[in-house]
Amino acid sequence: MLRLTLRRLALSIPLALVASMITFVLIPFLPGDAARALLGPNATAEQLAATREELGLNLPIWEQYWNWLTAAVRGDLGTSLISRQPVTEILNSRLEPSLSLIIGATVVAAVIGIVLGIRAARRGFLGRFVDSTSIVALAIPDFWLGLVLVVLFAVQLRWFPPTGYVPFEADPLLWIQCLILPIITLSLPALARIAKQTRDSMGTALDGTFVRTLRAASIRERSIIYRHALRNAAVPILTVIGLVFVGALSGTVAVETIFAIPGLGSTAVQATASRDLPLIQGVVVYFTLITIAVNLVVDLAYGYFNPRVRTK
Amino acid sequence: MSLFRTLGRATPPSNQARTFSRKTAPRRIASMVAGTVVLVLAAAGCAAGGGSGQSSAGYDGDTLTFATGTVPPSLNPAVGDPAYGLLYQWAYDPLVIMNGDGTYSPGLAEEFGYIGEGNQTYEITLRDGVEFSDGATLDAEALKTYLDYVRSQTIGSPTTLLASVDTVAVTGPLTVTLTLNRPDPGLTFYFAQAFGVGFVISPDAIEDPSSLDATTAGAGPYMLDPDETVAGDHYTFVQNPNYWNPERQHWEKVTVRVIANASSTIQALQAGQVQAALGDATTIPAAEKAGIDVIAPPQALSGINLADRGGELSEPIGDVRVRQALNMAVDRKTIAKALYGSEDLALSQYALEGQAGFTQELAETYPYDPEAAKALLADAGYPDGFTLPVLTTSVSGLDKLTEAVAGQLSEVGVTLDITTQASAPDYFTAMVSKEYPAAVIGYGLANMNTLWAGFINPVGPFNMFGTADPELDSLYQQYWTADEEAGVGLQQDINARLVDQAWTIPVVGAPLSYYLASGLTGIEATPANSGVPLITDLQPAK
Amino acid sequence: MTTTTYDWRRAERAATPRRSWLARAWRSQPLGFLASMVIFVVFLLGLLAPLIAPYPPAQQDLLVALSGPSAEHWLGTDTLGRDILSRLLFAIIPSLGYAAVATIVFLGAGIPLGILAGYRGGRVDGVISRIAELAMSIPAIIILLVVLAVFASNPMAAMITLGILAAPGLIRVVRGSTLVVKEESFVTAATVAGVSPGRIMGTHIVRRVLGPILVQASVFLGTALVIQAALAFLGLLSPSNNQPTWGGMIGEASQVISFTAWPLIPPGLAIVLMVLAFGLLGDAIRDATADDATLRPSRRKRHATPAPTAPEPLDLDTAGHLLRVENLRVSLDSGVTLVDDATFTVNQGEIVAVVGESGCGKSVTALATLGLLPLGLHIAGGTVEFDGVDLRAGGTSAYASVRGNGIGYVAQDALGSLDPTHTINSHLREVVSRHQKLGAAALKARTRELLQQVQIGDPERVLKLYPFEISGGMAQRVNIALALAGRPRLIIADEPTTALDVTVQSEILHLLRDLQRSTGMSVLIITHSWGVVADIADRAVVMYAGEVVEMGDVYTVFDAPRFPYTAALLAADPSTSPLGEPLTTIPGRVPAPGSWQTGCRFATRCQFATAECTAGSLPLRVVPPGSVTRCIRAEELIAEGALTR
Secondary structure, three states, rough: OHHHHHHHHHHHHHHHHHHHHHHHHHHOOOOOOHHHHHOOOOHHHHHHHHHHHHHOOOOOOHHHHHHHHHHHHOOOOEEOOOOOOOOHHHHHHHHHHHHHHHHHHHHHHHHHHHHHHHHHOOOHHHHHHHHHHHHHHHHHOOOHHHHHHHHHHHHHOOOOOOOOOOOOOOHHHHHHHHHHHHHHHHHHHHHHHHHHHHHHHHHHHHHHHHHHHHHOOOOOOHHHHHHHHHHHHHHHHHHHHHHHHHHHHHHHHHHHOOOOOOOOOHEEEEEEEOOOHHHHHHHHHHHHHHHHHHHHHHHHHHHHHOHHHHHH | OOOOEEEEEEOOOOOOOOOOOOOOOOHHHHHHHHHHHHHHHHHHHHHHHOOOOOOOOOOOEEEEEEEEEEEEEEEEEHHHHHHHOOOOOOOOOOOOEEEEOOOOOEEOOOEEEEEEOOOOEEEEEEOOOOOOOOOOOOOOOHHHHHHHHHHOOOOOHHHHOOEEEEEEEEEOOOEEEEEEOOOOOOOOHHHOOOOOOOOOOOOHHHOHHHHOOOOOEEOOOOOOOHHHOOOOOOEEEEEEOOOOOOOHHOOOOEEEEEOOOOHHHHHHOOOOOOEEEEHHHHHHHHHHHHOOEOOOEEEEEEEEEOOOOOOOOOOHHOOOOHHHHHHHHHHHHHHHHHHOOOHHHOOOOOOOOOOOOOOOOHHHOOOOHHHHHHHHHHHHHOOOOOEEEEEEEEEHHHHHHHHHHHHHHHHHHHHHEEEEEEHHHHHHHHHHHHOOOOOEEEEEOOOOHHHHHHHOOOOOOOOOOOOOOOOHHHHHHHHHHOOOHHHHHHHHHHHHHHHHHOEEEEEEEEEEEEOOOOOOOOOOOOHHOOOOOHHHHHHOOO | OOOOOOOOOHHHHHHOOOOHHHHHHHHHHHHHHHHHHHHHHHHHHHHOHHHHHOOOOOOOOHHHHOOOOOOOOOOOOOOOOHHHHHHHHHHHHHHHHHHHHHHHHHHHHHHHHHHHHHHHHHHHHHHHHHHHHHHOOHHHHHHHHHHHHHOOOHHHHHHHHHHHHHHHHHHHHHHHHHHHHOOHHHHHHHOOOOOOOHHHHHHHHHHHHHHHHHHHHHHHHHHHHHHHHHHHOOOOOOOOOOOOOOHHHHHHHHHHHOOHHHHHHHHHHHHHHHHHHHHHHHHHHHHHOOOOOOOOOOOOOOOOOOOOOOOOOOOOOEHHHHHEEEEEEEOOOOOEOOOOOEEEHHHOOOOEEEEEOOOOOOHHHHHHHHOOOOOOEEEEEEEEEEEEEEEEHHHHHHHHHHOOOOOEEEOOOOHOOOOOOOOHEEEEEEEHHHOOOOHHHHHHHHHHHHHHHOOOOOOHHHHHHOOOHHHHHHHHHHHHHHOOOOOOOOOEEEOOOOOOOHHHHHHHHHHHHHHHHHOOOOOEEEEEOHHHHHHHEEEEEEEOOOEEEEEHHHHHHHOOOOOOHHHHHHHHHHHHHOOOOOOOOOOOOOOOOOOOOOOOOHHHOOOOHHHHOOOOOOOOOEOOOOOEOOOOOHHHHHHHOOOOO
């Protein structure tokens, strides 16, 4: 188990850097460049040339990538072409809002989804309700849902602030308030997925032969569900939770734009629009590392719930 | 859903789900339909009701939150752009203040203006007793340091604007004289708050220019509090203890928040999160409906720039009759009303009402008359119309404007082949590449001098094909050396010539807009001062 | 394991009439059918848009911009006064088209690589799997953003990229299915017959993995649609006047959202509808191509087949039995009867074997006794009485109180009966605690005691193990230990040795017998093997086609069976047949439930059958000295000696 973890961690850095190479391959084909974005429309040709020189954009692309790579392995992801700040500093400050959003959405979706799924696994009205609504919930595009939520709750009812983000340290209550609508947006379809998967897996687990044996031994239904069936159903459920997390990561691009949250997702869009190469690369690296971390956590969790994986 | 659900590991093969017999299927469908109907009704309910009005009580707090859409990467005004003036102004007072009626008042400079003939020498006398927020004194030496610093820059617009300045000389303890290398009547305007060359920076800070990226060192009512600032998200300004006019410090604290989405800005105003905001032309109707105070001076000439006047790419456009015909084929008033909320914003000349060059008669030059347009096109040899490739961008709703114009031009047989570049940098790159004979244009109007710089100048970005007109050139030669009085007539002549030669299809004077919570006053923004007020005058109405 | 479970679906299908293809599709997958109809109709509307839309998509009417639904514009107008309904219709083909492009690329990249990886295995598999894993860690969203910037907001470029980026997910699924299919015999046969690997992969395997592929494809269609809409919303796709897309319409609507929220609704709902339809279609395909028999919890038919005439109660000495089952009827919820008139008793301290071929209903009878019938089955009649308590009348609480400490249960699937996520120790402690409140030390002692009781020599070691770490025989011992934990008076063992090795079989059987002797408990053992009956049973109950046909002490049943079927079965037992002679078989087949005739169900295969055998229902009756039989000719045949071996 430990060896597996270490091996995964060791592989993650090269993996992230390989991922960055893919974006770099595309960069030469980008029309326009950071100089134009930086200087605006009134820049003269000389100004543009001077800026390009200053930003090192005139070097061959392989040299630019090599410079970036050699610095990156030392932890230096370069400086933003537009704002002149270190990329790591910019992205670290954007990490908290995004992670608050993603982790919040995943936790909400997982808790409610699993509870609903377990209740629904025992058929009856709730089962049908979960099935029907989860199918609809899965079909709703998250950015559309976000817009609708904003109109409903922030504009019409004024229950929540429509935009912005307040760090936890500044004001915990406001932090939660700002995050509620975005989290609902991200977690609704995720919730449906988790509930559906929980229901399916619990249904299968409860069909297992050992459940009949347990019932024959007069073990209480509640124990059967939580101590036994849930553990057996854990692996696919965990997989879906992992997928949900990664999906939420991508979902931040639209959701952060709608709710004006200064996180990684909105940074990605801005960086691409202004051709800020180091920042784009930085976002790629961060996204990849987060994805790898989540996959690793999920795999470790498998081991906890499924002893067969542990001893392999 | 999350956006990218299946991008990730494959969903584990789902185990056999409980399927339902025929009898339960209709029930499931019914519950699904019911759920969506509820959602539709709820959302549609808000469509009918629209945004409800905000509270009627005026704002009486002592802090101000101001929202804007974009911020510069650096807070240094010398390497920035006038577009960000509403950020610089809190910390930097300008040399000259331009009032809403087009006249100038003293700012940091008590006396200012051209001396002699021909607009080739300029003198500034500073106010006495002014200190910067870092304690340095504003005197002639400090001003010279600042002006030389600006002129030495290679990026940013201020240095371009001072391109005509040859030398800066200290001619008194508080007096500076500028010698120009060519006639340039625009300096007073440049030193005012709209174009921002007059945001004087402390000489101490100039010794360490990189410090100006993230902090401020001006002589304005406030200064930046870097601890409470997150670049790109929000900027907090606190009172400048050294400010020369404490009566003008109306707030304890000013926070400038960046809200990129125009609709979100309105929502923030309604929710009371911000009290004032730089608006967006496309959301003015929504703001008014939401009960927000809107101050919206027309500011930018918005329309289609028929740049290829030499007919290089598009032969029809090379013919002035065609260009004139197109000007007759557009119903400006209807577009203005539909897209910008008011017919009064329709524009068909190159100056705004209240500006020196504006002439009422020019508004009648091209009345909306599709039949006459078609006849003129036929005269020019295009009875069946033609296709014109046009570049547009989604910034500031200019793509909607382009589409509206396209709809009207199609009535006279002219088809616009529209290409959209979403972001501004992409749009500019494509525009200057000369791949398109025409492009949408949104150009701030102030006076004919500023119009020259980017639009008429053969090397200006908006004159992509570098066309020139001898009569225009001659008018400008006179204008540059004329004094202010004579200049008025010359500006009107230039305007008339541009209208006659139909260099563009002007459609509207798109407004710069300011949204205010009720109970606030002080925004003096009109076409005469380019729509840029002295934002530090914003205060609670007593 | 289908030796004891019955193929209920086949039984049900056999009992219902055939219908047309469409009707069958509707019947079996109603939602999926509806979904595909919706998709088809929408697609048709899209094709017909130029004909049926009220306005051209680009026609502006600035005077009525942003008006809500009205007579001229059923769904209102957008910012430029264009008719929303028309644009919605014209947007069908572009929106679906882009999603289709992404899906085609998705399939084109995923299927061949997945099949290749699964079929070839080895290095090829290794390389493909590594690349797929790598690709799945990359944040696809960023790549999409950059691609869109490179290709000037071209939606085609974005969709192609999306298809490529999502393909690794499909590769995994296809590879998994291929691995399974590869092992199947028809593939081996084809390989042996010389069919080229390419052809095998291209035809046979593709056909078999088509199910999962179609499921993934339909889900992905929905996803691609939403992603395209999201990119358009973010303003990253170049909009087109004459080719609107739903996503673009949402994007335009979001810009005026503070003014009016209505333009947001129609395109959003359109997307929801289509994604819903694709999802339901995928679900339906997945269910339709399922391998195992899936039980449907259909509503019980209230109007079942008319109840048969109540069988006459058998005049047995009914007092003092530990377990008494009388006239038990078990049916499927759809009405088909599986067990009809099961009657037997178990006394304290005896070992009773219920014996019969697979499908005769013996396992169902055992489960019914415990109240553990699976979904889809229910007790339709009869009595189950344990220690004087009528369990059926007492309902779930009666059953619950009797399980574990009255009756214990050991299933056939030894390893499957244990929860793989818990250690043996955990299992035992849980069951023991259920019946007794013990302190820590006492609990520890009891678990060890139980393991020793089932003759496990090294309980300390075994307690720490997980079920997948022990052998089948050991597992069965553990199961017996679990059944003993509550100190039951009766253990029901359902084919406890069938799945085990021969040597282990006899060990387990003798363990049961030893336990019976040492604790005095009774055992009801279900089996299809006469060897087991001979080995440990005191009495035998023979079942055929859902009914008990004979009951008696084991010696009598073996030497002097009272029912022709029993005799024939014994004669056909290989272990007792003389060597060198052809094995006797019983001609014909066991009648399936639902197709039972009146009268003796064995009659069609019985060499002694007469017309009276099928005239009317045959009750169980006592045949001295101590046997019970259903054969009306029993005395006759015994006298003739026809049944004796």
